[in-house]
Amino acid sequence: MSFKIACIQLAVSSDKSKNLTNAKNKILEASKNGAKIICLPECFNSLYGTNYFSQYAENIPNGESESKAYIIGGSIPEREDSTGKLYNTCTVYNPEGSMIAKHRKVHLFDIDIPGKITFKESDSLSAGNSLTHFDTKFGKIGVGICYDIRFPEMAMIAAQEGCIVMFYPGAFNMTTGPLHWELLQRARALDNQFYVATCSPARDMSATYNAWGHSTVVNPSGAVIATTDHEESIIYADIDLDEMKSIRQSIPTTLQKRYDLYTKITSITSNSN
Numbered sequence: 001m002s003f004k005i006a007c008i009q010l011a012v013s014s015d016k017s018k019n020l021t022n023a024k025n026k027i028l029e030a031s032k033n034g035a036k037i038i039c040l041p042e043c044f045n046s047l048y049g050t051n052y053f054s055q056y057a058e059n060i061p062n063g064e065s066e067s068k069a070y071i072i073g074g075s076i077p078e079r080e081d082s083t084g085k086l087y088n089t090c091t092v093y094n095p096e097g098s099m100i101a102k103h104r105k106v107h108l109f110d111i112d113i114p115g116k117i118t119f120k121e122s123d124s125l126s127a128g129n130s131l132t133h134f135d136t137k138f139g140k141i142g143v144g145i146c147y148d149i150r151f152p153e154m155a156m157i158a159a160q161e162g163c164i165v166m167f168y169p170g171a172f173n174m175t176t177g178p179l180h181w182e183l184l185q186r187a188r189a190l191d192n193q194f195y196v197a198t199c200s201p202a203r204d205m206s207a208t209y210n211a212w213g214h215s216t217v218v219n220p221s222g223a224v225i226a227t228t229d230h231e232e233s234i235i236y237a238d239i240d241l242d243e244m245k246s247i248r249q250s251i252p253t254t255l256q257k258r259y260d261l262y263t264k265i266t267s268i269t270s271n272s273n
């Protein structure tokens with residue numbers, strides 16, 4: 001069994017309604033081209049930056065959607081009225097338009113590489129407290145947001161829960177992008193022998209944050225099967241469950257795990273936000 005996915009590397013501007021219209025048109029295009037699961041980038045409704053999150057934040061649920069596909073809605077800044085907190089949140093919709101999952105970025109992007117990039121999401125955002133997996137008619141899917149990809153435990157748990165693809169809407173930057181973006185995707189895919197798909201915004205050199213782009217899909221053997229540069233584009237890939245099975249049979253690390261020796265890794269828990 002195989003099915004097509006699409007990652008929309010959207011050009012995102014400061015004009016929210018333009019971003020939403022652009023996202024909708026690209027979703028319809030990907031759906032017409034046969035994609036059954038479609039992913040948008042991190043912060044697809046707004047520019048990415050700690051000073052923008054509050055301005056663009058929305059309550060969730062609130063949205064509209066239409067197409068014959070599952071939509072992994074990248075992320076938007078979410079405002080929770082009861083606490084006043086902001087989150088970096090991905091919502092997921094089934095083909096009927098119902099919201100079936102909500103992931104709040106668990107690991108906030110706080111880094112300081114002197115002379116290169118300093119970013120502190122925690123200045124304005126709060127972290128989510130749960131891992132997110134949801135069922136589709138094709139199989140179980142996991143989702144993380146950008147910096148979440150650096151934490152192998154999260155992908156490992158998704159694989160253990162039976163996920164066949166891990167999606168990461170993400171916006172790496174011009175320093176860590178060339179160094180780590182593809183490497184991390186290939187590592188997560190190979191470690192877990194499942195598919196990994198990332199979806200970045202297109203690069204805008206006039207923005208304060210310059211995304212690396214290079215949305216990519218990696219197969220369970222760690223090979224890149226779809227990718228692009230930094231311009232606006234849609235990438236497509238076939239998720240082939242027979243291929244995944246055969247990779248897992250040839251090198252059966254998925255069956256050879258020694259959980260009896262990995263006890264120092266915190267036990268698997270799943271809290272809800």
Ligand SMILES: NC(=O)CCC(=O)C(=O)O
Nearest residue numbers: 109146147171172173176
């Ligand atoms: N938006 C993010 O989480 C960026 C993560 C990133 O660039 C990294 O190096 O990690």
